[in-house]
Amino acid sequence: METKRHLAFDFGAESGRAIVGELKDGKLEMEEIHRFPTQSMFIYGSLRWNIYRFYEEIVTGLRKYTAKYGSALESIGVDTWGVDYGFLKKDGSLLEIPYQYRDDRTNGTAEIIDKAAGNREVYDITGIQFMTINTLNQMAAVKRDTPERLEEAHDMLFIGDLLHYFLSGEKAAEFTVASTSQMLDAFKKEWSHELFEQFGIPDQLKSKIVFAGDVIGTIDPKLAKEVGLNGTVKIVAPAVHDTASAATAIPAEGENWAYISSGTWCMVGVETNGPVINDASYEMNISNSGGSLGKNLFLKNVMGLWIIQQCKKAWNKKDPGLGYPEIVEKAVRAKPFAGFIDPDDDLFFAPQDNIAAIREYLDKTGQTDVDTEDIGTVARIVYEALAFKYRYVVDRLKAATGQQVEVLHIIGGGTKNALLNQFSANALGFQVKAGPAEATATGNLLLQAYGCNEVNSLQEIREVVRASNEMEVFEPENETAGEWARAYEQFKAVCGL
Template sequence: MRYLAFDLGAESGRAIIGTLEDARLTLEEIYRFPNEPVRIPDGLHWDVLRLFHEMKEGLRRATARYGTGLKSLAVDTWGVDFGLLGEKDVLLGNPYHYRDDRTRGVMEEAFKVVPREEIFSQTGIQFMPINSLYQLLAWRQQQPAMLSQAQTLLMMPDLFNFFFTGIKAGEFTNASTTQMYNPRTGTWATGMLEKLGLPVAILPAINPPGTIVGPLLPRVARETGAGEIAVIAPGSHDTASAVAAVPATGPDYMYISCGTWSLVGVEVREPVINEQTLSLNFTNEGGVGGTFRLLKNVTGLWLVQECRRAWARRGEELSYGELTALAREASPLTAVIDPDHPAFLNPEDMPAAIQAYCRETGQPVPQTKGEIVRCALESLALKYRWVLEKLEGILGKELPVIHMVGGGTRNELLCRFTASATGRPVVAGPVEATAAGNLLVQAMAMGEVGSLNEARKIVRRSFALKTYEAEKTDVWEEKYEAFIRLLG
């Protein structure tokens, strides 16, 4: 059978065909399009109508190639961002981008009404100013008249499903990222939200991953030539889809889903919400197959992406491969940064921000492009070790292997650094884990794959994996001690 995955990331979107045959999955990227946020006077927005136009073009191309051979489609995106629908399902403006600064200070204001401990007890979610909870509070504070018009809140993949089908429904994995969902009760945290003065009536019903949302709207089917294919909610949070495609053979491993963000964690059967996970600011997000993802959001290759963008603005265009090659030749472990320091959330000039941080913390200041990129990559690897140690402490057991999936596995330097920093073998791949997980959940919904374990067996058969072993761990040990002091 053939399925179509729309995988939308912070930089681009892809339409990928998955063909499942003889217990092997093959992928074919049929269309790629940019995902560029747009800044207008009121803030930074996603260009959601352009994205849907591009998705329809991807569906048109898939249909032109395979006709009625497509069984379904599914959309996954990043978390936390949402659109609001008003009367007659009118979209109330383009959704805000999570890096827009209108949520500055909102989280601290929320704690004055509902204590931090109560919010975590209700939701189990890591505190970040980008969370949907604080975005919605920003709406209430800054645009109350428009919020009063809202009748439905839809997370980004749910919004695209609505555009495709006309059906308004939520999905578990993305709902769980909002800090508005209670994973213990399996419902929205309505009591907490009402204390904060937020409208709970706008929140949709929540479906599990693998739910068939409905057929395409007739006009979308006509525009694209697709006919009556099913639209399925996969693990619609991209990390949930990526983790579904982790090719693990047992329960004792840590995963790193690495792209713009690094999602570093483990899969558990129940959320872990206690004083320890609160103090460490860990998060419990929904997974596929009745699982939860106990993890830490770590700034990922955003650091390198923004360096590359800054240099391009100066007329210095370099590919990621060229930047990695420069980093490989730079001196090792001269300076480190905390990737999650607020200075790196959305600076105007990332290279300058990295240099300023090193200068202010009394370290050698990286000067060349290679030194700056190497500093970023080594710092990520050290942060991964910090998360690994904390997870082992929470679970009371060793995690002897790391599975790294996603686009970040193309960066062999980061994979090698991660193995050396953690002292664990790193199994890298598949690169297209998110699309693979999306497609395999579709196959589960259509009855072609029986379980999550079966899906992972298919991943192991279908994709090349590469293992990296630790090197020169004594040098990394010394730098890790300095990194810990940096974190305070």
């Protein structure tokens, strides 16, 4: 029987990978063949993504594939973060280098959105939480600052969709990533006519919507020849939003579970069969992000490992050899509950100095006796804060949906941090299952396999995930349960939650 291989390009905010996958005996075998940095860069004072270098890395990955496996490849699919986009001109060329979501051009756009449409109306249509990074905020910034761009633009594609376009010449916006824009009708699963009209966004920017598992097209013949692939390689949309690809690979069984897609951002959520849009979800600012194969991801962003990543950058200036294992070991030895921070405070969104931002937060909340020069103390404060915020969000998801939660699945890169996983079990008071670490690439590859008729359902995909991965289980430590419960109440009081 001919081997069918798929190639996933998984782009994160710091790095990207090319991963080959093939199904054998009900298991997914994966191999990373290329890894590369992705980071954004400043151009003329604005933060941008070098989309052409991303494409160049894809081409490099394709060359590495053919050097090892030859010309036969079943499909290619790309996943990325949400919200960011690129405009295309009428001739199909890129209008400008895409902005990065942390660029400060969206300052002041929250007020524009509320004034133009009303926050409740926007939420009732889209079900998406309000964040200044949202595509709708970016559109408001364009309309305010550079309205001529909207006149020049002929198409709008999200970052992963742009890369699919570069590969195939086909323009399409995949549903899960389009849903992050706050411009899509959550119930109709199509662009919101009302919001486009209210914000003066031209109709030509309503790109065709496709869904995870859809075949977008085939590889451009010239590119295929250049890298040594045959010309029949399919471009198959995974869940282009990396969180949705990761959620596809949650190895869950039954009901009553929640999940965290743990990385630079952490997405804390439950899976539902349709949007949950009500007074409670609006007041708690919870998102209904598109999931794969008919599912809805009822979730909320938590700042995630971004904070510890930025702390590490500061610490590495003094100690270039300091790695995450040593940081975790220092945190283990540090005093528990020395201080409390809300990881989602605006101070931590894009600070120049994250240690200084933590110190400022502690000072403004009256926690002035914390030694922020001690690496272990700061790291432990961050890890404890993340665990407490996970519990806070899970409690609110339960309240808004009426669902019970008895186990938490942690997927993604954060599964490798056993200390944070244990802290999460302690804070939540129930079992945590960690794995797979490569959930996003796993979901990407299995959705490509679904599009190529190798698996037939989400249930079958998750059976493959369970067969292919071992999960690490963390139980709450009963002997410290009282301490964690009291500290959680302190956390809420100090952080005003």
